[in-house]
Amino acid sequence: MLYSKRLASLMMLDSIIVLTSIYICRFILMPNESVFSPMIMISSLTLLLSHHLLAHVYKLYKRVWRYSSVGELISILKAVTMSILITALVQYAINHDVYYRAMVITWMMHIILLGGLRFSWRVYQDQTMAMVDYSTKKRTLIIGGGAAGAMVARQLKHNPKAELHPVAFVDDDPLKNKLEVMQLPVLGGRERIEEVVRELNISNIIIAIPSLNKRELTEIMKECSKTTAKTQIVPMLEDLLSGKVSVSEFRNIQVEDLLGREPVELDSEAISLYLKGNTILVTGAGGSIGSEICRQVTNFNPARMILLGHGENSIYNIEMELKSSNLHHIEYITEIADVQDREKIFKLIEKHKPNVVFHAAAHKHVPLMERNPEEAIKNNVIGTKNVAEAADKHGVDTFIMISSDKAVNPTSVMGASKRIAEMIVQDISRESKTTFAAVRFGNVLGSRGSVIPLFKAQLQKGGPITVTHPDMVRYFMTIPEASRLVLQAGALAKGGEIFVLDMGEPVKIVDLAKNLIRLSGFTEEEIGIEFTGIRPGEKLFEELLNENEIAEQIYSKIYVGKATLNPTIVIDKLIDEFKELSLLQLHQEIMDIAHNRLRQETRNEMAVVQ
Template sequence: MSYRMRLGLLMSADSFIVIFSIFIGYWLLASTDLIVPLVIIVSSVSLFISHHIFAHFFKLYKRVWQYASIQELSAIFQAITLSIVTTGLVQLIAFQGIYTRTLIITWMLHILLIGASRFAWRLYRDTVFKVDKSKKRTLIIGAGSGGSMVARQLLNSSTSELHPVAFIDDDFTKQQLEIMGCPVVGGTEDIASVVKEKDIEHIIVAIPSLTKTELNHIFKESSKTKVKTQIMPSVEDIMSGKVSVNEMRDVQVEDLLGRDPVELDTHSISEKLTGKTVLVTGAGGSIGSEVCRQVSSFHPKKLILLGHGENSIYSIEYELRTKFPHIEVEPEIADVQDLERMKSVMEAYKPDVVYHAAAHKHVPLMERNPHESVKNNVIGTKNVAEAADQAGVKVFVMISTDKAVNPTSVMGATKRIAEMIIQHMDMISKTKFVAVRFGNVLGSRGSVIPLFKKQIAAGGPVTVTHSEMERYFMTIPEASRLVLQAGALAKGGEIFVLDMGEPVKIVDLAKNLIRLSGFTEEEIEIKFSGMRPGEKLFEELLGKDEVHEEQIYPQIYRGKTPPVNVDVIFDLINAFEGASVEQLRAEVLDIAHFRVERLLKVVSS
């Protein structure tokens, strides 16, 4: 139906209702009010004209009534009330009196009939087209504003394949009530029984304020049913127009393992980065590239992308130039193992802040290639740090790992030694040197999740090294935010650590990924392959001698900084080339443990 036809139909219906209402009102009170025909005619004309004026003003002819709500009822009430008041004023002026009882009856009939005419189409749709047998019976988790929004959209959508039949909500005051004809049948503990009782074929989680822990609980309950579970898009995405309410997405493993984000102190970070020159090593890697993105949002004057891989540097350079055209982006293909090259780059750009993300991080590979681990993680860090010192860099932030705590691997040991170099440099330099320790980063290159996904796609089995192995997890954006916040908090010599909550069992991670991929553990087998060289069952974020119990920023801790003996590190750097694989592996582990154990004994004596 065209707009003109729709407008004509509504105006004709309203005109009939206006005339009908006032005549019926006068007829009902004919025995008590002596009303002359002239009064009826003048009142009818006045009500007719004023109604259409106020109907236009409140846009009663432009509203989509199949989605009518309280706002539409309010508009009807205001338009009709004002038209009745106007008619009363006309009566007062023309006839020196107001026929109050007649106008009240007219007002009541007017609201009843106009409201009924507007809601008739919605009532027709809700009754005639209410249930499409081909649609999947859907359970909505959350009976708040988000759940109501999803239910309304699904009920009014002719294209959605989902039909809401019930709500779940832990708020007991909502249970046993109905929302849009769908009952609130219980709490999250009742998900499995409700799915069975109501023949549910689909589950939607519709709680925008849900924490990661709560979502994990809901997913565990939902996974008992083997019914597909999806989550509504974020309110920000809906409001920005990126997606509509009924565009549900699958639950991702990041939703279950990612943590509630750390809020940044944007003011202090802006002071360090806005209008400044920033250099990022390893800028093409998972963490390095995300650090570049987040640094760019603070509008630095210049951003130097330093990395060894030309393809990855090209990719992040192109992305940043496209998204942040106002920032000077300078790519530098260079190897951190080349001291002279690091000095020349630092001298050329004189950066204010350096984020050092370049490193070898794969535990089994570094066990087989300890010389490369020393060259990249130890010597590379020393080169970049010394070059930064000579160039007068104000803040230097090195990215470390939880594997540096009581390390059992070459990779962890070399990162611990790199931390020791950073702490030593802070003691002898005007530059503020700090380190940031991460747990496992979800989705980073070489992480366990991409491997599990490939194994699931191939039909299994999914290989887990040990049934009791646990790891801390964080998302790439969160890891990068911590890097920026550490730079803003730096006083010099600190090791910053995020409060990462409870560690996650790798086998539970594998089970979640299997379920999220639409399979059962019977279909995709989990095999235990045994621990690899250098691996530990449990990771730590701070050694027992490093812990400061108080948080220096919400969810961020600062480790203590005991003395560092750099002589043994320099000896290692000078002589590592001639050592065998076994000798070098033993030596880096001894040095990494020396600070935590033997060095403290020497100092205390």
């Protein structure tokens, strides 16, 4: 109803403008000619009809003229010019002559009146906005004077309900320095952020560069952190392009934005070859990595997905999430099972006959496994052995195990158990038709029990944030990136490999804590950082490959290492006897096997077997 009224009003106004243009021209050029002469009547009718037709073609009646710009002016120019040409053709067809001067003057009057009417509405709106009381709004600096920055400025200036009032830009492009964007000055590059915030009394900063990489964002944040202004960022470029969010939906910068490395581009075609149309089984499907693997796999259109996990709530949650966004009509099947239950694991894999298994089920907490080494054996070692042997027996095509950088030169039970699990997978791979491989990660941002959720919980309680050691460093990657690496490993695997991602530079945990405090709007004096000392099993730094593992780059930023094997008789003996060992003995046995330290009695047993 409102659209119909608006359309009728615009068509009436345009009709008045068209007729006014013609008759002003007539009075200028032909003051003595009758208003109702046949040629003037035919020309008026032709121009009126052709204008309305072309106005619909160029969508002049569908434009929001409050935001009119050069694009709208070009559309007016096209519509008017075409309607004048049509009228001139009609004149020639009837009279074998064209009133050229009359057509030119009418064309000029037509554009002036049509454009003036529409752009006057924008001027009126701008003047109305100029009367808004900006003293109650937050003075805002926009970083980035490109297309996104201009859109942000326009949105904020034209929205009377916006809390932010843009006052200036900062942009590293020297050609924009001292110029204006959206009538706002560009006051220099990022090195002037602190000075501009202080001089203009800025309370908010918007980073309006959607394509910014992590390194550049970190550098800009270093400058912003020197101020007390609240810093936000426009959404990611892919979200803007997909239409999920608008450029004015700012979000707070998360510490995850400043960490990790630039994501690896996937070979989607190769991944699709082994996932599309197949049955995929994910163990630990309710965990941080397992659930994200499920999400990533759905992008490659498998026929079925088997979600296997021990915790019913987490499996239920990922099942509901996947089913609610099931765009590819994938069949989801949930199985509640413990990977330690060998009989059930074998039955499930025989029942569902998966083509691909992603083994993400594991215990991963270092201090907990130090105190409970038998649980590390049961879940990480025996659980992996059960799933891998079931995959081998029932003809699974590809088996990918999730490992850890803590498996390299392990100093913890958790790391040692993951290294032993790698040995099991590599050993089975030597004789199996199934393609087995393992993928090593650094620390995964935001996963359960990881450092960032812990720090955030401590912040909510008012601090202090606890860090084990001032020199503690770790590699970081995001959960989606870790999961994508798993998929890529499946496409690259030929059997027995350990895949490792080039994760960039390691990050100091204390710097991570400082960034999180600052991004949360606090100072170190308000929250504080407390050093608690290195926990049992922890290392100051992690490694991705040890000196005996050959690292070869086989894909962009992805490496493969051939780790040394340990005779399976040693692992089998540990599995048979671990319940009889004391915690101290068990701890020592696990570490010895992971480091390939064989005792004399074991060597004798091996000699007998041989």
